[in-house]
Amino acid sequence: MNGLRIELRRSTALWAGLLVLVSSTGMLLLTAAGTSWQGNSTSAVLELRPPLAYVWALVVGLAVLQGMRDGRSGVTELFSSTSRPGWVRLGTLASAVAGVVAVATGLLCVGLVAVVAISGGFVSIGFVPLMVTVVLALASSVMLGIAVGRLLPHPLTVPVALVSTFVLATAAGQELEVQSPDAEVSRLALLAPVLDPPGTDLVTTSTSVDIGQIVWFTGLGVTAFLLLVSRFPGARLAALLPAGLAAVLALTILPNKISDVLVTDSIAGELVCDGPVCLSRAHEDRLPAVAAVGKEVLAKLAVLPDAPTEVREDTSAMAHLAAPQRNGKIVYLRSQGAAGVLTMSPEQQRIELLAGAGVAGCSTPNTFDISESVVLHLTAGYFNNGLAALPSEPLMWSSDRLRGEIETAWRALRAQPAPEQLNRVTRARQMLLACNDSEGVLDVLTAA
Template identity: 70%
Template sequence: MTGLRIELRRSTALWAGLVVLVSGTGMLALITSETARWTGNSTSALLELRLPLAYVWALVVGLAVFQGMRDSRAGVTELFAATSRPGWVRLGTLASAVAGVVAVATAVLCAGMVAKVALGGGFISLGFIPLMVTVVLALASSVLLGLAVGRLLPHPLTVPVALVATFMVATTAGRALEAESPDDEISRLALLTPVLDPPGSDLLTTSTSVDLGQILWFTGLGVTAFLLLVARTHLGRLTALVPAGLAAALALSIMPVKYSDVLVTDSIGSRPVCEGEVCVSQVHAGSLPAVAAAGRDALAKLAVLPDAPTGVREDTSAMAHLVAPQRSRQIIYVPSQGHLRVLKMTPDQIRLELLAGGGVATCSGPNSFNTYEGVVRYVTAGYFNGELAPLASEPLMWNNSRLRGEIDDAWQQFRRQSPQDQLKSVAQARQMLLECQDSERVLDVLRATR
């Protein structure tokens, strides 16, 4: 313990821990807005930490490399080699000090984010623990690797090269893990880094195969790094590579290839919380009263349709932030992921969103715009509402004079029909939306032009 206290005072251990806390907190403050999703779920909070980790990771590795060069800079390498005390004991104490402080600082940073979620009234579950273990292992093993590199390559350029190389690996891995479709293939090698671009959803987490693979890899990397740090012979250094090689092979064998297998639905946070026939996820349980009131009203108005929907559910599917919302004849799905924040709307706004399309969501994917589809949503919502009203999800169409004109024209054509024909048109349009038929044809049905 005496040696450990000495290393804590004389090494960069405390500085490395401070870098983790200060830089991690600072980067999170820079990228976090008032509408950030991660503050509502502890699992999402730990995923959000993966974004600034690219910078923190590089800084920590740079400090570790600098610390590993200490004996060489002081010119005492041969002196320590000649002492009777085993070298692995002294180097092990140094490694324990630096890696231990970084691990503790990382755990404190993770705990702080979870505490922020809890203090803000967010949802807390044990699902964040595998994510925290992965981050802690990643930084601790990287510190050990940095110490080993600094000791083996004591050159003035080693520190800047290691820092820049780590940052480049992190940014390259982040880009390799980006996806625009659930079927996009990602790089398994990129999953061997702790970096991950957080999804636009607070209902997702990494899959079990990703968690196990990363924990296995970072554990093997840490063992190899420590053996490299204390090895004195070329044979010993070659042998030290075995744990990392085996861990990498095993990790890559279980890592997924498709993006849809990297991120999965948070099974705990997405459990339904219901009020009658209306359900939302546990993460969004605070929105249930507003959604329930709007949902019951919408279901009552939609009851005039043949084979009308009987329930309202939040869409908690894993890839909802990348694909078109779910559609069902019996269930109205409430989109809550991506940029559309339906659960944050007022009850009246939610009711209009549920009525639009006759209770059927759009066929367009997130961040896409279809004029015909938008007009259909306005006209169908207006039919059940009794008059046209702005849809919070389509403010551009309502506020744009040209698009507003198209809505008004379609509404006037629709209103010229008899009440029986209006109901028949809406029912037919709903059926076409369920089948994702061409939106222009759906609009023609509402306008009675075909």
């Protein structure tokens, strides 16, 4: 314990821990998109992944600098001649620096969970695997950095290690940025702890990702320690074996499709119902207000043949990449994304749920289809007894030209007898369920 206390005082251990806390907090404040992560403890810890591209590089660079201490001081031969085994002294150094970094990372994760709890968000044990992964990633990287610094005590080693780590993290993050739920990703990219999660509090990494990364970083840590304490070339070569075996095992566990990387949080995404209206457990506090709106919407849609009988939150993990879910018996409430229905007023929620006669458009997120938007406005207006702005489509209502198109189409629909209007809205709903061409759906509603 004496040696450990000395290393804590004389090494960069405490500075490394402070670096993790300060840089992670600063980068989190700069990069965190909105406050959606504050709704779920799992999302809060997952939000640490983007800043890791910077923090990881800084910590590795500092660890390499620490590992060069003996070489820079010219005491390597002196220490090798002492009776105390070298692995004890070096192990104490590695334990001090890696341990402080691990504790600092753990405190950071626990602090984020505390923020969620204080702000009234949903807290569950789902954050634990994510915390373990991040702690292992930084701790094993610190040990590897110390080993590299000891083996290569050159002035360029620190900047090369820092830049290489940052480039590796950035490349891995970019490899995981996809635009389709069917897109494949590189398993190698998942060996880095960097991930840009979608802006929602209902998504986490899959069990296979967590296990694969834990296996990899554990093997990397073992190799780093063996490299640090090995004195002969043969032993150093053998030290690479744990990392190699861990990498092979991890690559067989890690998935290669983004839909298998990001999954719905099984705890936060569990549905809680008030009659026919269901929300995720993470949003259970909003259920009473949403239930009142949802029951009103179902009553209005009851005039349709085969009318929907449920209102259910869309908890799909791929909601940020895929077209909204559709089901003839379910009106899906889209809570994820910039236009999340849960953040709207009851009046706005009602309009959104009535749009498409209870069926969402077929466009994928971040795309814009004018004809489809007109259809959504017309069908919402039909059940609302008058046109109104769709909060999820602000561009249409704010543009005089586009709003004019909506009003022209509205007059064409309202010019028909009441039974014919209902018939057209019903046909449009069936076409939306089948994701037919949006212009064809609009023609059905506005035909002379």
